[in-house]
Amino acid sequence: MPVGAKDVVKSKVEGSIADRMAAAARELQDQSDPHATVKSAVELLVRNVEGCNSASISLVYGKKRVETPAASDDLAATGDRLQEELAQGPALDTLWEQDSVYVPDLAADDRWPTWGPRLTEATGARSVLTFRLFTIKDVIGALSMYSTEVDAFDEEDKAEGLALAAHIALAVLAAQKIDQYESALDSRTLIGQACGVVMERYGVDAVSAFSLLTRLSSTQNVKIRFIAAELLRTRELPTAVSRSDD
Template sequence: MRMADAARELEDQHDPAATVKNAVELLVRHVEACSSASISLVYSKRRVETPAASDDLAALGDQLQEQLSEGPALSTLWEHETVYIPNLIEDARWPRWGSHLAEATGARTVLTLRLFTLSEVIGALSMYSTEVDAFTAEDQAEGLALAAHIAIAVLAAQKVERYETALDSRAIIGQACGLLMERYDIDATRAFALLTRVSSTENVKLRSIAAELIHTRHLP
């Protein structure tokens, strides 16, 4: 299975910095609609660093946000764990960033996931496509499944020791989904449905179920 293999490949690497660089290449290979990807660190909603980018398109997406002082990683992503832009040219939230990026690179669709939150810093994962409204729900679920592993690698590379408190709920859930995908040979959508069903049956929050699975390697 594609995503289980990708998650296993990330786990098998013992150098966090190398894992971060490899992660963007894995996203392009394994998420069907993704043509470019980047991993960013965003400081105080102003400064953007890019530890890894698959190509110039993804790197420019980050650079333009800092240069133009607008974009999802500088605003909406701080309040929401996922930002989806189906058409950069028509999106009114960041008109300068969207139009500049589309004109310079041909990018049309952007999916950005928040990886973690630290004091005045967030980690972001951005996936780009040159097609309009390119990412399906399955693409988003697969990106989320890898995002958990990527978040841990980025935090390790930044030498954040107690990274568990920094991981967002979606990263915890994504990591748990990755474990289920590999164990039961199922896709990301089915893994998420299984977690949701256990959460409902046990009457326990989804994040808690996911955290227990990661810690014990067993579902309640």
């Protein structure tokens, strides 16, 4: 019996990606306790992403030590634990260079020939999609979605996970009492996440969202990454941004 696997087949969640992500973002914002927010985040992933049976948020220190602030169940927690135990897995290497890593078949992926099969044997997990939430010095935040099906995640699942990552990254930073958003999130990720928030809130496409941030940057004479950081911090379009770090 797979450890922590869901016993029911999830039906497709109704509504557009934007609608579902907006509802999920509101639910995260309604949490008053940052640690409760992080726990809610993994539960949201299981509910909102059709291919996801289990999810976790982990902190990886120096490509060696893995901590898991939140996991939806034992399957995801085991996936994180085995990466540290075996010194092998996407959060220990590839994720430091790429924004996301997809393993369509854990039992047959030669990148991590021990971790994948061990995880499948222990939990029944067959595929995993992992996102880098942020990087700060020698620490990264990672968001992992596991499935008990081979090649469970399609492009829509990846888009939904990436959209939620914008909100989850901030929840993790708050829970860990990391306030330096600009240093924790690189500029590319920061701007991408801010575009995601604008898309969800105003129902516009990615091009329009980026154009809006660019226009705010130009009119306020502030670098776009500071506009993005302020939007993610306040959840509102900034009317004035400090240039003290510019």
